[in-house]
Amino acid sequence: MITKILPGTNIELKSGARDADLSVTGVVAMALPLHWGGRVTVIHAGDNTLYPLGYKISDPALKLVREVMNGAKQLILYRLNTVGAKAxxxxxxxxxxxxxxxxxxxxxxxxxxxxxxxxxxxxxxxxxxxxxxxxxxxxxxxxxxxxxxxxxxxxxxxxxxLTGGTDGAVESDYTGFFAELEKREYNVICSTDSDRAADVVSFVKEQNANRAYVQGVVTGVHPDSEAIYVCNSTGGVTADYELTPAESCATLAGLIAQAGVQTSLTYHRGITGWTDVKPHLTIDQQTGRTQNGEVLFVPLYGSPSVLYDITSLTTFDEDHPKDFGKGLVMRTLQKYQSDLQKLLDTRCVGKIRNSVEGRAQIKAMVFEMTSRGYLAPGYMEDFSADDITVTAGTERDAVSVVVGIKAVDTVDKIYVTVTAL
Known part of the structure; x- marks a missing residue:
């Protein structure tokens, strides 16, 4: 406060309470055997990778890192073979x-x-x-x-x-990798190893059950899950290397991180660095694999593209409606869950009284976050304060918050009838 000597009104501008930084976006986690580096390396977009990983990111030795970083803001890279000898x-x-x-x-x-x-x-x-x-x-x-x-x-x-450097044995499972991820925030976990796919699927389901909302990209399995993307059939070709369908999981993870809730990957054209896809699937093959919950890379108007932004969910019921099979819808819903949880944890728990006024304050916070962060940019629609209920729980320190939201998908199918006159 400014102390005045002379009479008159003085106005001072200060910043009011702001929303805490909500959930992270654009962060991929991946585990690989490497020829150099520590157990965990965090790579940001634009970083020089020569010291932490032993090669420039343009080197084919880091092609999977490069594929992720073509889209992601950050990569949490776990090295699976750190027990080798130092040169x-x-x-x-x-x-x-x-x-x-x-x-x-x-x-x-x-x-x-x-x-x-x-x-x-x-x-x-x-x-x-x-x-x-x-x-x-x-x-x-x-x-x-x-x-x-x-x-x-x-x-x-x-x-x-220097001589005598060895890579050492590769860890037999992802136990160390998963333990490291428990300490970190990320959006997408990627595995290019079909032998580890089932473990990743189980880990992602466990994390989501524990309200650490993440998605996975795997190969070689059909997990039938709204939280898992599968790349089994198509890979890519660049000027420097080719990517198998399994290796293209890294590309897909980067694209998912890049798209977030802002855009769909359906008909996403111009995959960075790609000149072609391999193999080229027939329409019947594309249809069958899409029905099986696979993300496919296809040539579209002369450009390598993503065919359809879908999760691996193919069995639909009341708890898992057909909308949950759409990638953009699930990214939106999962990010909303993460944002809402972080908002309530950082702004409400232990800070707001469980009174009529306190519950009204919680409702106002939820409405403001949803309106500004999701309704205004068009990620959700048909939302009003009436879609939020905040009631006292059975225990004195508990409240129940119910929010009804409708995620907006993109137009992915257009049916046109052309009449010749």
Whole structure:
């Protein structure tokens, strides 16, 4: 508050209470065996992947990472083989250079030591690319980056290539991966391994049952679930590599993360980097696989495209209506659930009295979030305050909130009759 000396009115502008940041969007989680890197690496769009993953994102060795990041804002990447050996080399008597991560990619590291006055210039090369340069007096002064120096020996001029790096055994299941995901927020979990698909399906169902609303992309199974997308039949072709249907799960996960609630993937044309799809399916094959709950990549007007934005749900009943088989509808409903839960957890639980006035306040918060975040941009329709009920529960500290919402899908089928006159 500003203290005035002279009489008159003073107006001060302050920000009022704002909605807490709601659920995350555009985040994919995936587990892969790698040749370099730590157990968990978080990659953001535009990041340089050379240090954390050992290759530039344009390198075919990271094609699955690249496919995800063509659409996603962020990738939580779990390395399945971190028990390998780190490459190393003796730089001088009593001084050893060792890669900071295990893996065969460490065998491409070289260290060059040369005199720099009374000190030493230490350069690190990854292949032929210089990635680090430090001037130090002793090994203890060196800051680990790609390599670490250890030992108490005296430095000397040298050029050495690191050897002995191994990738190590791949973890036999996703237990470690799933445990890591319990600590993090993400939207889509992707697996390109058909042997792990059933585990991913079970994990996604468990997470949704526990109100951690996520979706999965898998291959090789038919899970019949509104929370799972399946890519079994079609892959892609780029200028640098081809993608099997299983590998194209990474592409689909990135596209789902990119689309979110803003758009449908039905007839999504121009998949980044793709020049073709493989194989080309006949109309009958497309129809059969679509009825089986598969997402397909097809050529459409000369461009690789997604045929239909659908989940794997193919068995419909009162609890799982046909709408739940549509990808955009389910992304909208799941994001709404996540947003509503976070709103109530951060703004209401432990903060608002369970009184008539308090319950009215909760209703107002829900209405404002739904109207501004979903009704205004057109993600939902036919919504009013009458669609929200907030009542006292049977226990003194409990309330019941019921919200009726109608997600808006895109026009995916147009029936046209042309009459020749």
């Amino acid at each position: 190393s080399a003796e730089v001088s008597t009593g001084v050893t250079a060792e890669a900071v991560f295990p893996g065969t990619r460490g065998n491409d590291l070289s260290v060059v030591v040369s005199a720099s006055g009374e000190k030493w210039l230490v350069k690190t090369y990854f292949g032929t690319q210089e990635v680090d340069s430090q001037i130090i007096s002793a090994a203890a002064d060196f800051s680990p980056y790609y390599v670490a120096l250890s030992g108490t020996g005296t430095l000397a001029a040298a050029t050495v290539k």
